[in-house]
Amino acid sequence: MLSVVVFLPLAVGLVLLALPRLPDPAIRWTWVAVSAVDLALVVALWIGYDPSSGIGYETDVEWIPTVSSGYHIGVDGMSLPLLAMTCVLFLACAIFSLRETKRVRAYAVLFLLLHTVSLGLFVSLDLILFFVFFDVSIVAMYFVIAGWGHGERARRSALMFFLYTFLGSLVLLLGFIGLYLAGGTFDIVELTAAAPLDGGGPLAGLVLLALVVGLAIKTPTVPFHTWLPPAHSDAPAAGSAILAGVLLKMGTFGFVRIVMPIMPGTWRQYALVIVIVGVVSVIYGALVALAQTDLKRMIAYTSVNHMGYVVLGVGAAGLVAGTAEQARTLAVTGAVTQMVSHGLITGALFLLTGVLYARGGTYDMAAYGGLARPAPRFALLFAAAAFASLGLPGFSGFIAEFQIFTGSLPGAPVPTAIAVLGIVLTAALFLIAFQRVFLGATRTPGPVGDVTVVEGAAIAPLVVATVVIGVFPRFLLDVIEPAARAVVELVAR
Amino acid sequence: MDMNENPAALVPELLLVLAAVGGLLAGSWLPRHRQWIVRLIAVAACVVGMAAAVADLTRPVQMVFGDTYVVDVGLGAVRIIVLASIVATIGLSVDRFSGSAREAEFSVLLLLGGLGAIVMAGANDLLLLVAAFLLASIPLYALTGIARTAPGTEAAMKYYLMGALSGVTMLVGATLLFGGGGSTQYTDLAFALSGAPRVVVAVGLVAVLAGLLFKIGAVPLHFWVPDVVQGATTPVAAFVTTIPKIGGLWALYRLLSTALSTTDVDWSLLIAVIAAVTMTLGNLAAFFQDDVRRLLAYSTISQVGYLLMAVAAAGKAVLALPALGFYLAAYAVTNLGAFAVVAALPRATTIADYRGLASRHRLLALSLVVCLLGLIGTPPTAVFVGKLTVFTATVDAGLAWLAVIAVVNTMASVFYYLRWVAPAFRRGDPAAPAEPLSRAGIWGAVSAHTAAGVSLLLGIVSGPVLAVLGS
Structure with a gap:
C-alpha cells in the first residue's frame, strides 16, 4: 500500500514518457489527477494510522544483503504529516502548472519523479534507500531549474545547486558509511536500537560532523546556505515551491529520523552547537532577507530563517540537563510542525511570486506598487501567506514557532530569547514588502490582472490549510506528539 | 605434481580462441558483403562463453594447469563482464565497420584482446601474467591503427611504444620477484616472499606494477589514453578504455592479495596514493575538454582511480572483492554506454555539437544522461552501488582519507559531466x-539504450549480484 503511494507518480510519469502522441492538455490533467489520487491515498493512510503504534504500514524486503541494506519503509507520526504536506504541495504545483506551455511532458515527468522521491525519502527506514531518494531529488531539481528557469543565468544557478547539494549528499554518505561500519547494517531501525557509536570518541564526533554538515547543506543553515538564493531566484515558481517546501525538509527530517535516534549521546554532547547554528540561521536569514529588493530572493532568505527555528528546536531536544522531557517533546513537536507549516506557507508564497512574475516579468519590488487596487484577490492571498509566514496567531506558523520557543526556553534560554527577535525581523520585512508592492500609488511594468481561477485554485488551499492547522492544530499534533516523545526518549537514553 | 590439465575449466577462453581462428579463416574466404558472418561467430562465441562462465560460478575454486590459473568467482565475474563488453563493443561498432575493408579483422582482434584480458585476470603465475599482458596488448595496437588515419597511426605508435616499455619493465619486475621468491607461482611466492629482501620485493613489485598500471591507464602511465581515445575510431576507443582495465585490475588484485599477502612492503598505501593521484589528475584534466572523446578519455582515467581504491583495500576489508567486481561491471556497462552515444552521433565531436540533442533524439539524450549521471555515481545507477561498496571497503580498510579524496573528486566530476x-x-x-x-545508423543508438537500461537495472538488482561476488 505504502509503496503504491510512493511509486504511483513515477509509474504514471513513465507512462506519460512512453506515450509520445499524448496532447499537452491531457498530460497536464493526468498530472493533476495523479497528484489528487496520491493525496487521497495519503489521507486514507492517515485515517488508518494509530499514532500510538509506532511504525505503521511497514515493508521490509532484502535489497543488498551484502551490506545489510533493505527496502525498508514505513510511516510514523513524524513522516505522515510530511507525506500529507508533500502531496498537498505537489497537487498545488500540478494545478498551478495547468498554464505551463514549455515542454509540458518533460516538466510533468520531472515533477512526478520529484513527487515519488520526496515521498520515498520521508518513508525510508534504510540509510541507502534514504540516500537514493536524497540524491535523485537533486538530479530532478537540477533539470527543473536548468530547463525551466529564467534565462541564461538559470543554468549557472542550477549547476551551483547541483554541485553544492551533491557535495552535501556525498558527505552524508560518508557519515552513513561510518554508521554502517560501526553498526554492521544500514537499517535505521536496527541502528536506532543499537546506537553503535554512542561510546563517544573521535570517530563518533567525525561521523556526527559528516551527517550534520551533509544535512545542514540541504536544510540549509548558515554558513551552508549560499546555494539557495540563486537557485530560487532563477527557478520556475513551481520548482521553487517544491524546492523550499519539500526538498529543504529532507535536511531537517534527517536530523529527527537519523542523527538524533542513532547517535543520542553524541547529539547531546554537541547539542549546544546545533542550537547556536539554528539561532544564527534565524537571525542572519532574517537580516539578509530584510535587505533584499528582489521579492523572490527575500522569500528564499526567509526559508533560511524558518528552517533555523527547526534546527533550534531539534538542538534544544539534546540539552537534557536540567530540562523536563515535556519541554523537549514540545520543541521537537514544534520543529516537525514547523516543517509542515513552512512547506505550506513558503509553497504559497513562491507560487504567488510566480503569479507576479507572469504579470510583470520581474521580481524587483521597486517595479511594483499599489497592486491591491487592480489585483485585490492577489493582495489578499499574499497578505494571508505573509502573515502566516511571520507567525501571526491563527496560522500554522504560530503553532509551530510557539512550541519551539516554549520547548527550547528551559534548555537554552539565551539562544531562544535571541531567536525570538527573528520573529520581529520577519514581521518587519513582510510588512515592508507588502507595503511596497501592494499599497500606495499603483505602479506596474505592464497591465496586471488579478489571480486567475487556476492560480487561485492552486494557492488558496495552501493558505486555507495553514489557517486550519492554526485554528484546529490537534488533529496534527495528536499524530506528531507520540513520535516526538519517542525521539526525545531515544535522545535522552 | 598433479598438473590438473583440465580443459573443461577453460571453456570460455577456448571458445574465444576457436572463434578468433574460425573468424579469421572465414573472413579470408567470405566476400565483402558477407563479412557480417564473422561478427556473428564472435557474438555467438561470447554468448556461449557467458553461459559457460555463469555455469562455472557455482563450482568450487579450481587451480588448473600446474596451479598457474585460478578459476574462481572473480575470474567468473571477469569472464562475464569481458564477454558482455565484447558483444557491446561489436554492437556499437556495426554502424562504423559494417562493409568496411577491415570488418573481419576488427572482430577477431576484439576476441583476442578480450581473451588476453581474461587470462590476465585468471593468471596465478608471473610468467602467465606477462604472456597474457602481451596477448591483451598487441591486438589493441592493431585496433588503434585499424582505420589507417593519420591520428590513428600516431596513436597506435604512441600506444605501442609505451606498451613495449612497460611490458619490458614488467618482465624485469617478474624476474626480480622470481629471484627473491624462487618461483613465479603466486602461492609459492606468498610463502617465500615473507623472507625475501625488502628492497628486491619492493623494486620487483613496482616494476610489475608498471605493466599493469599501463594496461589500466592509471597515473603515471596514462599518457596514451587521451591520444588513443581521440585518434582511434570510437568503437576501438570504447574497447580500449574498458576491457583491458577489467583484466588489469583483477590481475593487480590477485597479485597483491595472493603473492604479496605476506610481505611487509606496504603496497596498500602505494596503491592508495596511486588511486588518489589518478582520480585527481583525470578529473582535473577533464575539466575543460571540449572534445567529447577526450573528455571521456580523462573520465576513464579518473574512474580507474576509484577502482584502485578497492585494490588498496584488498585483504583488509571483506567488501573489497565484491566491491571491485561490482564496480568493474558497473563501469564497463556505463562507459560503453557513453561511448555508444558518441558512436551513434559520429559527426558530433565537441560538447557544443550536442546542443539540441534532446529535441532531435529524445531517447539518445536520455541514454546519455543516464550514462553520464551513472559515471558520476548518482543513484540508482550501477556505479552508485559500486562507489558505495568501494568507499565502504576503503573506510573499513583504514583508508578514510582516500574516501574523502574520492568524495571531493566525485563532486568535482559533476562539473564536467x-x-x-x-x-x-x-x-x-x-x-x-x-x-x-x-x-549514423540504428546500432549505436540501440547499444546506447541497452547499456543505459542495464546500468539502471544492475543498480536496482545489485543485491543478488553482490551476493554472488561475495560468496
Whole structure:
C-alpha cells in the first residue's frame, strides 16, 4: 500500500514518457489527477494510522544483503504529516502548472519523479534507500531549474545547486558509511536500537560532523546556505515551491529520523552547537532577507530563517540537563510542525511570486506598487501567506514557532530569547514588502490582472490549510506528539 | 605434481580462441558483403562463453594447469563482464565497420584482446601474467591503427611504444620477484616472499606494477589514453578504455592479495596514493575538454582511480572483492554506454555539437544522461552501488582519507559531466547547421539504450549480484 503511494507518480510519469502522441492538455490533467489520487491515498493512510503504534504500514524486503541494506519503509507520526504536506504541495504545483506551455511532458515527468522521491525519502527506514531518494531529488531539481528557469543565468544557478547539494549528499554518505561500519547494517531501525557509536570518541564526533554538515547543506543553515538564493531566484515558481517546501525538509527530517535516534549521546554532547547554528540561521536569514529588493530572493532568505527555528528546536531536544522531557517533546513537536507549516506557507508564497512574475516579468519590488487596487484577490492571498509566514496567531506558523520557543526556553534560554527577535525581523520585512508592492500609488511594468481561477485554485488551499492547522492544530499534533516523545526518549537514553 | 590439465575449466577462453581462428579463416574466404558472418561467430562465441562462465560460478575454486590459473568467482565475474563488453563493443561498432575493408579483422582482434584480458585476470603465475599482458596488448595496437588515419597511426605508435616499455619493465619486475621468491607461482611466492629482501620485493613489485598500471591507464602511465581515445575510431576507443582495465585490475588484485599477502612492503598505501593521484589528475584534466572523446578519455582515467581504491583495500576489508567486481561491471556497462552515444552521433565531436540533442533524439539524450549521471555515481545507477561498496571497503580498510579524496573528486566530476549534459537539453540553435546531430545508423543508438537500461537495472538488482561476488 505504502509503496503504491510512493511509486504511483513515477509509474504514471513513465507512462506519460512512453506515450509520445499524448496532447499537452491531457498530460497536464493526468498530472493533476495523479497528484489528487496520491493525496487521497495519503489521507486514507492517515485515517488508518494509530499514532500510538509506532511504525505503521511497514515493508521490509532484502535489497543488498551484502551490506545489510533493505527496502525498508514505513510511516510514523513524524513522516505522515510530511507525506500529507508533500502531496498537498505537489497537487498545488500540478494545478498551478495547468498554464505551463514549455515542454509540458518533460516538466510533468520531472515533477512526478520529484513527487515519488520526496515521498520515498520521508518513508525510508534504510540509510541507502534514504540516500537514493536524497540524491535523485537533486538530479530532478537540477533539470527543473536548468530547463525551466529564467534565462541564461538559470543554468549557472542550477549547476551551483547541483554541485553544492551533491557535495552535501556525498558527505552524508560518508557519515552513513561510518554508521554502517560501526553498526554492521544500514537499517535505521536496527541502528536506532543499537546506537553503535554512542561510546563517544573521535570517530563518533567525525561521523556526527559528516551527517550534520551533509544535512545542514540541504536544510540549509548558515554558513551552508549560499546555494539557495540563486537557485530560487532563477527557478520556475513551481520548482521553487517544491524546492523550499519539500526538498529543504529532507535536511531537517534527517536530523529527527537519523542523527538524533542513532547517535543520542553524541547529539547531546554537541547539542549546544546545533542550537547556536539554528539561532544564527534565524537571525542572519532574517537580516539578509530584510535587505533584499528582489521579492523572490527575500522569500528564499526567509526559508533560511524558518528552517533555523527547526534546527533550534531539534538542538534544544539534546540539552537534557536540567530540562523536563515535556519541554523537549514540545520543541521537537514544534520543529516537525514547523516543517509542515513552512512547506505550506513558503509553497504559497513562491507560487504567488510566480503569479507576479507572469504579470510583470520581474521580481524587483521597486517595479511594483499599489497592486491591491487592480489585483485585490492577489493582495489578499499574499497578505494571508505573509502573515502566516511571520507567525501571526491563527496560522500554522504560530503553532509551530510557539512550541519551539516554549520547548527550547528551559534548555537554552539565551539562544531562544535571541531567536525570538527573528520573529520581529520577519514581521518587519513582510510588512515592508507588502507595503511596497501592494499599497500606495499603483505602479506596474505592464497591465496586471488579478489571480486567475487556476492560480487561485492552486494557492488558496495552501493558505486555507495553514489557517486550519492554526485554528484546529490537534488533529496534527495528536499524530506528531507520540513520535516526538519517542525521539526525545531515544535522545535522552 | 598433479598438473590438473583440465580443459573443461577453460571453456570460455577456448571458445574465444576457436572463434578468433574460425573468424579469421572465414573472413579470408567470405566476400565483402558477407563479412557480417564473422561478427556473428564472435557474438555467438561470447554468448556461449557467458553461459559457460555463469555455469562455472557455482563450482568450487579450481587451480588448473600446474596451479598457474585460478578459476574462481572473480575470474567468473571477469569472464562475464569481458564477454558482455565484447558483444557491446561489436554492437556499437556495426554502424562504423559494417562493409568496411577491415570488418573481419576488427572482430577477431576484439576476441583476442578480450581473451588476453581474461587470462590476465585468471593468471596465478608471473610468467602467465606477462604472456597474457602481451596477448591483451598487441591486438589493441592493431585496433588503434585499424582505420589507417593519420591520428590513428600516431596513436597506435604512441600506444605501442609505451606498451613495449612497460611490458619490458614488467618482465624485469617478474624476474626480480622470481629471484627473491624462487618461483613465479603466486602461492609459492606468498610463502617465500615473507623472507625475501625488502628492497628486491619492493623494486620487483613496482616494476610489475608498471605493466599493469599501463594496461589500466592509471597515473603515471596514462599518457596514451587521451591520444588513443581521440585518434582511434570510437568503437576501438570504447574497447580500449574498458576491457583491458577489467583484466588489469583483477590481475593487480590477485597479485597483491595472493603473492604479496605476506610481505611487509606496504603496497596498500602505494596503491592508495596511486588511486588518489589518478582520480585527481583525470578529473582535473577533464575539466575543460571540449572534445567529447577526450573528455571521456580523462573520465576513464579518473574512474580507474576509484577502482584502485578497492585494490588498496584488498585483504583488509571483506567488501573489497565484491566491491571491485561490482564496480568493474558497473563501469564497463556505463562507459560503453557513453561511448555508444558518441558512436551513434559520429559527426558530433565537441560538447557544443550536442546542443539540441534532446529535441532531435529524445531517447539518445536520455541514454546519455543516464550514462553520464551513472559515471558520476548518482543513484540508482550501477556505479552508485559500486562507489558505495568501494568507499565502504576503503573506510573499513583504514583508508578514510582516500574516501574523502574520492568524495571531493566525485563532486568535482559533476562539473564536467554536466557541461556535456546541459547543452544536450538546450533548445537547438536555429542558425547552427543540423548535421552534427545526424545519426549514423540504428546500432549505436540501440547499444546506447541497452547499456543505459542495464546500468539502471544492475543498480536496482545489485543485491543478488553482490551476493554472488561475495560468496
